[in-house]
Amino acid sequence: MSIFSPLAIPASAGIGLRSPHIAEMLTRRPSAGWLEVHAENYMGDGAGVEALEKLRQIYPLSVHGVGLSLGSAGGLDRDHLERLRKVCERFQPDLVSEHLAWSVADGAYLNDLLPLRYDEEALAIVARNVETLQDTLKRRVLIENLSAYLAFTDSSMNEAEFLAALVERTGCGLLLDVNNVQVSAHNLQYDAKAFIDALPEEAIGEIHLAGHATNQVGSDTVLIDDHGSRVPPVVWALYQHAIDRLGPRPTLIEWDTDVPVLDVLLGEAMWADMLTASIMFTRKQAARREQTTNARAAPICLSVEGETTTSMPVLAAFAAARAARPSISLALRSLEEEFHAAA
Amino acid sequence: MLPLEHLQTIVARSVLAMEPTIAANLLTAGKADPLARLRIYQNNTRSSLTAVLMAVFPVTVRLVDERFFRYAASEFIRRHPPAESRLARYGAGFPRFLKSIDTLSDMPIVAETARLEWAIAEALDAVSLPPRSLGDCENIELGTSPDILVQPSLRLIVSHWSILSVWSAHQQGAAVDRHSAWARRAERVVLWRAGDSIRLVQLDRANFAFLHSLKHGLGLEHATGRALALDPAFDLVSALVRLFGNGLVTNVRAAANSHSNSWRQS
Numbered sequence: 070m071s072i073f074s075p076l077a078i079p080a081s082a083g084i085g086l087r088s089p090h091i092a093e094m095l096t097r098r099p100s101a102g103w104l105e106v107h108a109e110n111y112m113g114d115g116a117g118v119e120a121l122e123k124l125r126q127i128y129p130l131s132v133h134g135v136g137l138s139l140g141s142a143g144g145l146d147r148d149h150l151e152r153l154r155k156v157c158e159r160f161q162p163d164l165v166s167e168h169l170a171w172s173v174a175d176g177a178y179l180n181d182l183l184p185l186r187y188d189e190e191a192l193a194i195v196a197r198n199v200e201t202l203q204d205t206l207k208r209r210v211l212i213e214n215l216s217a218y219l220a221f222t223d224s225s226m227n228e229a230e231f232l233a234a235l236v237e238r239t240g241c242g243l244l245l246d247v248n249n250v251q252v253s254a255h256n257l258q259y260d261a262k263a264f265i266d267a268l269p270e271e272a273i274g275e276i277h278l279a280g281h282a283t284n285q286v287g288s289d290t291v292l293i294d295d296h297g298s299r300v301p302p303v304v305w306a307l308y309q310h311a312i313d314r315l316g317p318r319p320t321l322i323e324w325d326t327d328v329p330v331l332d333v334l335l336g337e338a339m340w341a342d343m344l345t346a347s348i349m350f351t352r353k354q355a356a357r358r359e360q361t362t363n364a365r366a367a368p369i370c371l372s373v374e375g376e377t378t379t380s381m382p383v384l385a386a387f388a389a390a391r392a393a394r395p396s397i398s399l400a401l402r403s404l405e406e407e408f409h410a411a412a
Numbered sequence: 413m414l415p416l417e418h419l420q421t422i423v424a425r426s427v428l429a430m431e432p433t434i435a436a437n438l439l440t441a442g443k444a445d446p447l448a449r450l451r452i453y454q455n456n457t458r459s460s461l462t463a464v465l466m467a468v469f470p471v472t473v474r475l476v477d478e479r480f481f482r483y484a485a486s487e488f489i490r491r492h493p494p495a496e497s498r499l500a501r502y503g504a505g506f507p508r509f510l511k512s513i514d515t516l517s518d519m520p521i522v523a524e525t526a527r528l529e530w531a532i533a534e535a536l537d538a539v540s541l542p543p544r545s546l547g548d549c550e551n552i553e554l555g556t557s558p559d560i561l562v563q564p565s566l567r568l569i570v571s572h573w574s575i576l577s578v579w580s581a582h583q584q585g586a587a588v589d590r591h592s593a594w595a596r597r598a599e600r601v602v603l604w605r606a607g608d609s610i611r612l613v614q615l616d617r618a619n620f621a622f623l624h625s626l627k628h629g630l631g632l633e634h635a636t637g638r639a640l641a642l643d644p645a646f647d648l649v650s651a652l653v654r655l656f657g658n659g660l661v662t663n664v665r666a667a668a669n670s671h672s673n674s675w676r677q678s
Contacts, residue, residue: 113500114539114564116608136497142417149497174417174424177493180464181456183423190416218449222440223413256449258442289444291452 070159071122076129078103078163078275080317081345082338083131085324090331091120098127099335102342103163105131105321111160112152121160131164131275131321132157136178139198139212140171140185154205164275164319166211166244167202169195169232186221187231195231196238203241211274213244214264216252216281216294228253229267236272243268246277247307248300248323252292262310270315278308278341279323297326300337305344312348320345414438427453428490461489461502468503468533471582472526476516484513500537503530521573521594528575528601531567532612535605538565543659546652555666557633560626562660565605568624576601576614604660611658618643622651631667 083103086094088110094101104124111118111132124130134153137145157165170182185191203210212235214228226234232243245268254261280298284291300308300322312318322337414422419438426434432450439446462485466473473481488509494502507526516522541563569575574595600620603612615623618639625635639646655661 109498109500112498113537115537115605116540119540136499138497142415142420146496152498171420172497174420176495177424177428178495178497179424179427179453179457180460180494180497180499181427181453183420183427183453186416186419194416218441218452219446220440221419222438256441256444286444286448289448291444291449293452 071125073125073161075161076103076163078129078131078319080319082320082322082341083129084322084334084338086121086124087324087328088117089328090334091117091124093331094124095120097331099331101128101335102338103129103131103319105133105164105323106160108132108134108153108156109136111156125160130160130162131166131319132160132162134165134167135182136172137167137202138171138173138178139167139202140169140183140191140195141173141198142171142191142194143174145198145201146173150202150205157206157208164211165206165208166213166275168213168215169228169235170215182215184215184217184219184221184228185231187224187226187228189225192231192234192238196235199235199239199241203239209240209242209274211242211244213246213277214249214253215246216249216256216292218256218291220257227259227264229264233267233269236269241272242274243272244275244277245273245311245318246279246323247311248277248279248281248296248304249294251304251307252281252294255290255292261307265307265311266314273315273318276308276311276318276320277323278304278320278337279325280304295326296323298324299333300340305340308341309344309348312345313352317345317349426450427457428493429454457493458486458489461494462486464499465489465503465506469506469526469529471579472510472522472529474582475519475522475525475578484510500533503533506530521575521578524571524573524575525578527571528569528579528603531569531603532610535565535567535603535610536608538563538605540565540605540607541662544656544661544663546656549664552664553666554664557631557667559629559631559663559665559667560635560655560661561629561663561665562623562627562655563604563662566623566627566660567603568620568627569601569603570620571599571601572596574599576612579612604658606659616643618646619651622646623655626655 079102081102083105084101086104086106106121111121137149137153139145168182169185171185172179172182185195199210199212212232214232235241236243245265250261250264254264278300279296280300282293282295282297284293320341322334322341324334422434426432427450432447434450436447439450441449462482465485465488466481476484488506492505492509507523507530510516510523510526574597576599578594600615600617601612602615602620602623603610621642622635622639625638626632636648639651
């Protein structure tokens with residue numbers, strides 16, 4: 070087993086490592102901040118696993134689990150937990166995260182993230198599962214809020230209150246997915262900013278940014294969390310609200326379906342860093358103004374508010390223009406064969 | 413109020429079924445109809461798992477056309493949802509399921525091709541160990557019947573139908589006539605992972621039996637005996653050269669307790 074140097078994830082933007090980009094990441098080695106992978110994709114022994122060992126030598130790594138089903142009342146799948154433990158042992162990530170959701174029930178894995186009925190019973194169950202996870206991995210794990218299309222009428226608290234209680238009970242951290250907040254807040258009709266403000270800020274160890282789709286079902290406009298497009302202005306605005314409150318945090322650009330060329334992801338990451346830098350600059354200016362009586366310099370403001378913003382960050386636009394060629398089809402793996410007839 | 417485990421079971425069954433089975437008053441979705449929102453989860457599960465199956469069985473998709481495949485996948489997902497969250501293992505039962513579909517009974521090539529594609533998927537997920545060369549074995553004490561260990565990704569398939577010919581024809585992107593391309597002709601296929609691709613080879617009976625014995629740890633002597641019994645002209649030297657040349661040998665060692673030794677002792 071390789072020993073990797075412990076590379077700390079910086080409080081800046083990183084990108085999700087997607088299989089169509091692996092070859093380019095290995096040859097080009099762009100400055101991407103850090104990488105995040107889905108744990109389940111690295112539980113086997115195929116070629117992708119070998120590639121990650123090489124990339125781990127260059128980039129700080131975050132391992133993001135999708136299938137552990139921390140919300141399952143039936144408890145954790147011990148085999149899956151062991152597979153996750155082995156992935157963490159093998160790749161030695163700086164951050165590990167999973168979801169506040171369930172995907173396993175009645176002996177079936179649904180391959181989706183379903184919301185909980187938020188109450189004391191669920192809190193006890195999830196806390197127990199999170200404790201088992203943290204004890205097994207011997208580390209703090211970040212728990213992510215989800216995109217919801219449904220809620221349960223008998224919930225006695227909301228998702229933000231539940232997450233805050235979970236942090237208090239287990240000492241876990243939080244992964245704030247700003248896109249998921251926007252999607253859930255729209256679909257279930259609550260205030261997105263209030264959700265973010267209700268979370269314990271010192272627990273938030275990472276932020277996710279992604280795009281979503283809009284579906285019209287009769288009179289119902291529902292946001293669909295497909296992680297298949299650019300981060301839209303409304304999510305950038307929420308991100309700004311979060312950074313304003315929290316300060317710089319590791320921020321991941323997530324793009325899972327219709328994956329674009331690598332430069333587009335890198336452009337989005339650069340935009341996140343520029344937004345954060347501008348917010349911190351504005352803060353410093355405001356602090357200085359409070360101390361001095363004469364404040365003249367106007368800060369460089371990259372304000373992102375409502376409908377007046379440009380919808381495509383400049384750097385991402387350059388990347389898209391350079392990449393204006395037929396879209397690359399997403400292949401889960403490349404497959405070549407040679408056919409030899411036996412003599 | 414229902415215990416959480418019971419509630420999750422009801423929701424899971426609703427997500428997998430074509431129609432929601434959960435009582436609408438347990439759910440809420442702002443001003444929207446919660447049962448309509450449940451359909452989003454139903455669609456997500458069905459389409460994401462269908463996408464997994466289409467990625468694992470692309471040639472099978474082309475043999476039956478996409479609409480039929482999606483229907484078959486949808487039925488398979490409903491009756492045999494994944495039992496675990498490791499999706500690399502989802503689809504093992506799909507070839508057998510295809511065999512059970514009435515409308516495919518006059519196209520046995522479909523289920524058989526799916527078997528081949530599943531073996532490919534397994535091989536791609538298997539580890540690729542550093543191979544041993546013939547030169548590596550010069551100074552090893554091999555005994556009378558050495559064990560030869562082969563790559564973990566090695567898979568062997570026998571079919572009564574021309575699965576490799578059909579599969580290869582679809583790789584070249586040629587427009588293949590579904591009905592004339594396949595034949596009732598036994599094919600013995602061996603495949604393994606080399607880097608991030610798969611190598612597939614068709615073998616005659618003797619060479620296939622030789623590899624099959626080695627893969628099951630029966631030792632070189634036993635493997636050679638089986639091959640010769642099927643074909644007295646079996647060329648052991650060529651078989652060994654090909655085996656090592658293809659990087660299929662991961663270790664060679666004297667058998668810990670060879671069959672012939674224990675017979676002499678008793």
